[in-house]
Amino acid sequence: MLMQELAHALSRAERGLTRQLSGAMEEEGCTIEDSRILLLLADGRGHPMTEIAEFALAPAPSVTRMVDRMVSSGLVHRTADPRDRRRVLVHLTRRGRALKRRLDEIVEREQHALLDGAGPDEAELLLGLLGGLADRLR
Numbered sequence: 001m002l003m004q005e006l007a008h009a010l011s012r013a014e015r016g017l018t019r020q021l022s023g024a025m026e027e028e029g030c031t032i033e034d035s036r037i038l039l040l041l042a043d044g045r046g047h048p049m050t051e052i053a054e055f056a057l058a059p060a061p062s063v064t065r066m067v068d069r070m071v072s073s074g075l076v077h078r079t080a081d082p083r084d085r086r087r088v089l090v091h092l093t094r095r096g097r098a099l100k101r102r103l104d105e106i107v108e109r110e111q112h113a114l115l116d117g118a119g120p121d122e123a124e125l126l127l128g129l130l131g132g133l134a135d136r137l138r
Contacts, residue, residue, distance in 0.1 A: 018032055
């Protein structure tokens with residue numbers, strides 16, 4: 001019974017958080033998946049589509065369409081992997097970095113609203129518990 005209750009509570013929390021963030025990111029014309037892609041690419045290393053799809057928590061064909069749209073918008077660009085010319089790497093552009101910074105501000109604002117009243121220790125405990133659970137469920 002605890003497993004079902006946990007699954008339900010996590011699903012409700014994920015839906016609510018996604019709804020809140022999605023609404024806030026609309027002002028930038030961005031989706032949650034777009035923001036995940038920008039977050040991954042912000043490390044400056046360039047990533048193949050398989051890594052992007054895994055990080056964005058979205059199916060590869062959907063991510064390909066998202067990246068295509070982001071290329072058209074000037075947010076990202078593709079290059080051939082210097083170690084394997086058959087593989088494509090995706091990188092942020094200057095415009096993509098600027099959007100990521102604006103999204104970071106939105107996420108921080110929403111985080112403050114969500115955790116208002118919770119102490120920093122509680123927030124870190126929650127993040128640690130959820131991260132540990134996610135790692136065990138891989």
